[in-house]
Amino acid sequence: MTSILMQKSQKLDQYEQERLEHTPWVEKYRPRNLDDVASQDHAVKVLKKTMESANLPHMLFYGPPGTGKTSTILALSKQLYGPNLYKSRVLELNASDERGISIVRQKIKNFARLTVSNPSKEDLEKYPCPPYKIIILDEADSMTNDAQAALRRTIENYSNITRFCLICNYVTRIIDPLASRCSKFRFRLLNNENALNRLKYIAEQEHISLDSNQLVLQEVLRISGGDLRKAITFLQSATKLHKSLAAPTEEDGDIQMLDEIPGEAITVESIQEIAGVIPENVILEVVSTIKSKNSKSIITQVNDIISQGFSAQQVLDQLHDKFILDDSLDSATKNKIAKTLFLIDKRLNNGTDEHIQLLDLCLQIAKSL
Structure with missing residues (x-):
């Protein structure tokens, strides 16, 4: 018994x-x-x-x-x-x-x-x-x-x-x-110290390998913007991605998703990829193209971003930081750019075509400069 x-x-x-x-x-x-x-x-x-x-x-x-x-x-x-x-x-x-x-x-x-x-x-x-x-x-x-x-x-x-x-x-x-x-x-947005401690605890419990511990978790928090639920989801997604990269492939080409596979160390770049954040070099290239005020170059650049599958909303958010926080621009120019950003944001939320709105955004900012 x-x-x-x-x-x-x-x-x-x-x-x-x-x-x-x-x-x-x-x-x-x-x-x-x-x-x-x-x-x-x-x-x-x-x-x-x-x-x-x-x-x-x-x-x-x-x-x-x-x-x-x-x-x-x-x-x-x-x-x-x-x-x-x-x-x-x-x-x-x-x-x-x-x-x-x-x-x-x-x-x-x-x-x-x-x-x-x-x-x-x-x-x-x-x-x-x-x-x-x-x-x-x-x-x-x-x-x-x-x-x-x-x-x-x-x-x-x-x-x-x-x-x-x-x-x-x-x-x-x-x-x-x-x-x-x-x-x-x-309930306020979580401060970095408490949220970081929680992510460290999860990383320890799940035996996650991080490239540079503090930097990776700080990047997760920065992208999630104080939303701990989003941060934990990003961390889990990145972990699964790295385990799949390290997993052996079967004869028919399928990947064996085994939890005991340690996987490669998670990097800042992989977190950005999971979150859909546009790489810094791509955003700087977009900003440079807009400042050149060359319509053909802007059209080519926008077509390239859309073909890579980046979200127009994400492009808008990152361009907002680049232009509105740029001290070299005067207040009047920033106001014009801000008005354009708000208008395009409203249109995107209403479900308009991303390609057209992104093209309009870049051309309107170029016009305001």
Whole structure:
């Protein structure tokens, strides 16, 4: 009997290990408790204090993507309820779910009005298990105003047995009556030190070989712009790329993707390639061509960039830094260039043809110089 139980336990451990190996790193290294949340000291400090009394207010988390808003509330919920009660006490809805007024009146209201089941003695010993449920509405700024107005009454009516946590990128899109019922927590872009420590931890856990440790991780953070989720994804993609380059090829030409292959050291160039960043020499060549004001050369240069598959939006972002931060240009010229950049950016976001817009951008900047 003991040997059978041991075999089952070994199989479960093996299954769990295999599951983690095939889990995206963003999920694999998601914070398990509030202490793991990086760079959001103020929010974490206040939430830890409220956890002591286990009397949470309704909450509104807002800030840029990838700063840990969803991870924080999920970690908090797990610390409050533990793995057993979590499934029955927490309802998470994302923008991928339909969240019109009908969902608020049915699914959310039905869950909010449910009475709270009594926790087991074992759960009470390990976790606070407060007598209320938590409803997490991720990307709440995408909800219609009617749905938000309907949610206001639900929050009022069931606040004794349900707490709400609204998560959004733009707090101005949350109606005032809803925002005033919640305690606001602002999530900032991650500072380099905390984010760098988190990436170093992941690199150590995954046994990643880096060309020059600090430089590669700093480049990952620079490209991701304070979005840790994006940074972790770039690092995982670069790791898989280098493992595939080092992997043996089968007789039919297929590559063997084996996790135990160490792969080559990840370089700054490979991170830029994964992220779609245009090499510095290419951007300098574009800038030089624009400054020459030769229409034929500009057309040839733009055709070459498009044929290489570079994103027009990425070209625009990097040209913005080159011209707007150029001290040799006067303010009037910068204003003209900035106006052109904003106009082309708007057109690209509206889905216009990238080739035409990139050509227009370069010619208009040349005209402004």
